[in-house]
Amino acid sequence: MQRRRSSMWKRPKEEIKEFLERKAREKFGEVPGFFVRETDEKFGDYASNIALVLAKKLQKSPGEIWEALSHDLEKWGGELYFSELNFVSGFINFKLRDEVLHSFLNEAAFRPDDFHRLGIGKGIRVNVEFVSANPTGPLNVANARAAAVGDSLVRILRAAGYRADSEYYVNDAGGQIRALGGSILWRLGKREEPPQDGYLGDYLVEIARRLGEAENELEAGSKAADMILENQMETLKRFRVSFDAVTRESSIRKSPLVEEVKEKLEPHVYTSEGALYFRSSQFGDEKDRVLVRSNGEPTYYFFDLVYHYDKFKRGYEYMIDLLGPDHHGHIARMKAGLEAMGIGGGRLEVLIVQQVNLVRGGERVVMSKRKGEFFTMDQLLDEVGVDAARFFFLLRSVSSHLDFDLDLARTLGRENPVYYVQYLHARTRSLLEFASSRGLSPEGADPSKLELPEERTILRKMLFFQDLIEEIARNRSPHLMPHYLLELASLYHNYYQKVRIVTEDEGLSKARLLLSLGVGNVVKKGLELIGVEAPERM
RNA sequence: GCCCCCGUAGCUCAGUAGGAUAGAGCGGCGGUUUCCUAAACCGCAGGCCAGAGGUUCGAAUCCUCUCGGGGGCGCCA
Numbered sequence A: 001m002q003r004r005r006s007s008m009w010k011r012p013k014e015e016i017k018e019f020l021e022r023k024a025r026e027k028f029g030e031v032p033g034f035f036v037r038e039t040d041e042k043f044g045d046y047a048s049n050i051a052l053v054l055a056k057k058l059q060k061s062p063g064e065i066w067e068a069l070s071h072d073l074e075k076w077g078g079e080l081y082f083s084e085l086n087f088v089s090g091f092i093n094f095k096l097r098d099e100v101l102h103s104f105l106n107e108a109a110f111r112p113d114d115f116h117r118l119g120i121g122k123g124i125r126v127n128v129e130f131v132s133a134n135p136t137g138p139l140n141v142a143n144a145r146a147a148a149v150g151d152s153l154v155r156i157l158r159a160a161g162y163r164a165d166s167e168y169y170v171n172d173a174g175g176q177i178r179a180l181g182g183s184i185l186w187r188l189g190k191r192e193e194p195p196q197d198g199y200l201g202d203y204l205v206e207i208a209r210r211l212g213e214a215e216n217e218l219e220a221g222s223k224a225a226d227m228i229l230e231n232q233m234e235t236l237k238r239f240r241v242s243f244d245a246v247t248r249e250s251s252i253r254k255s256p257l258v259e260e261v262k263e264k265l266e267p268h269v270y271t272s273e274g275a276l277y278f279r280s281s282q283f284g285d286e287k288d289r290v291l292v293r294s295n296g297e298p299t300y301y302f303f304d305l306v307y308h309y310d311k312f313k314r315g316y317e318y319m320i321d322l323l324g325p326d327h328h329g330h331i332a333r334m335k336a337g338l339e340a341m342g343i344g345g346g347r348l349e350v351l352i353v354q355q356v357n358l359v360r361g362g363e364r365v366v367m368s369k370r371k372g373e374f375f376t377m378d379q380l381l382d383e384v385g386v387d388a389a390r391f392f393f394l395l396r397s398v399s400s401h402l403d404f405d406l407d408l409a410r411t412l413g414r415e416n417p418v419y420y421v422q423y424l425h426a427r428t429r430s431l432l433e434f435a436s437s438r439g440l441s442p443e444g445a446d447p448s449k450l451e452l453p454e455e456r457t458i459l460r461k462m463l464f465f466q467d468l469i470e471e472i473a474r475n476r477s478p479h480l481m482p483h484y485l486l487e488l489a490s491l492y493h494n495y496y497q498k499v500r501i502v503t504e505d506e507g508l509s510k511a512r513l514l515l516s517l518g519v520g521n522v523v524k525k526g527l528e529l530i531g532v533e534a535p536e537r538m
Numbered sequence B: 001g002c003c004c005c006c007g008u009a010g011c012u013c014a015g016u017a018g019g020a021u022a023g024a025g026c027g028g029c030g031g032u033u034u035c036c037u038a039a040a041c042c043g044c045a046g047g048c049c050a051g052a053g054g055u056u057c058g059a060a061u062c063c064u065c066u067c068g069g070g071g072g073c074g075c076c077a
Helices: A012-028 A050-058 A062-077 A098-110 A141-159 A175-187 A203-211 A217-238 A249-254 A257-268 A300-313 A325-340 A377-394 A406-410 A417-437 A453-475 A480-498 A506-529
Strands: A036-038 A046-048 A082-088 A091-096 A125-129 A163-170 A245-248 A269-272 A275-278 A289-292 A318-323 A348-352 A356-360 A402-405
Touching (some): A012 A046, A012 A062, A062 A091, A091 A098, A098 A453, A098 A506, A125 A141, A141 A318, A141 A377, A141 A506, A175 A203, A257 A269, A257 A300, A275 A325, A289 A300, A300 A318, A300 A325, A318 A325, A325 A348, A377 A402, A377 A417, A402 A406, A417 A480, A417 A506, A453 A480, A453 A506
Parallel strands (some): A125 A163, A125 A318, A163 A245, A356 A402
Antiparallel strands (some): A036 A046, A082 A091, A269 A275
């Protein structure tokens, strides 16, 4: 990848935070955790609680802390950054100079591919594993949610400067593949009944037909799994999700790391009733777990440990796994295993992605997994399209159950948030086109002509885009992106309605076009980071 | 019984490494277009942040308990 031209731009929030931290340390020694973050417009642009936090620690009044810092703060940032600096009810409030906002506007307008990039990830390698569905059937809506969240998280981590990779784990070995194979043989008429834990969905009819012939369960199962995996990947590709790596359990089973993991865990195992147990309870799990069954077959858990060890060996500093709510019991034992192997449980972060309920006509769509009746990801995409699906899945925090309103997702209009945001982009583009037909462009515009309070509010919001990327990356909370975009869209739509952009005043028109270009670029980038298209026209 | 998630406006949800007067959308009601996209905008109404204690200068946010909804507790994955 080509190294991008670095810009003169420095993020005010970061600068302010660093300065406060340094100064406070000089004067008071250790500094407890404090924040600098965007604040309500009536207070300024950024606010910090450092005086409150230090006051508590040092048994002083916040006013004394402010007294000690204000002079240096004024001296350092008075020229560069702040037009106003004040101390209200314990908070230090910063109002940025308009020039700072204008400078970011130029970044957003004229460096549309780079204006959002941060260095906070410092090139740290992060592996994000998601979906990892069993290759026994089509992907469902829960997989779709995980795909939307995981893929967006990877995109945003990269924007923040992490070296993030996406990964898909395939459980193409073990009992379920035999069950799948048995189900295929049944469909091929080679056995009377499906296996007890077999798969009864109609999709296997087609798979069996394509397979044509199979000698035994295992052959049928593994070939069918390959076909199903291929179908899953096509669905994901359609959803604009691709993976940097697809790792198969079957290859993990053959890996030399199996022996290595055994050795690492050796000091922490014991045998009971013929099974090999790992003392995971000594590493924070609630009870010990079986690594090797009494029949000699290692458990899924064991291979999962090998798999994570493999990821670690591949050089990842952090491993983020997106799992379904039925896997929360898995977290403690995985961390315990990593801890025992000397990797450290802290390297593994598990995001439990809560369930999805489809809603149509105000009623929940009932799905019966047992009968093989479920709403597939493909059906969802057929019905609402990729953009709406991705946007809707991102709208809620992963820990919340999500009600997906199929009717709303297909609605064209204000009530459908995805169109509301996309429309903003289309609107700015068509505006620029219109202006261009009048010989007007944002090139060389003077942003200081943007004097309306509404304009400053929008500029401020644009500036927060970078802080948003930081927050999403740090807290693994991609759902903040659609919320931000909705807010920005609301500000601009409101402004557009109120103010004429292209007027007789050329200077002012150019400045407003510059603003529009910048807003459009921010929206486009924001949508791109969650995998949603930004149409030029609607 | 134990564990995880959730409980905030009529509905769906943001806000939870404690911070300033709790936000948004939808839905409801009432308005806006000779003008760059009305897939838009404006106004109004709507809250004991499930409940009770506690910690704190300060709690929707942290701790304890209770209630309600969902999910999980296998030598399945």
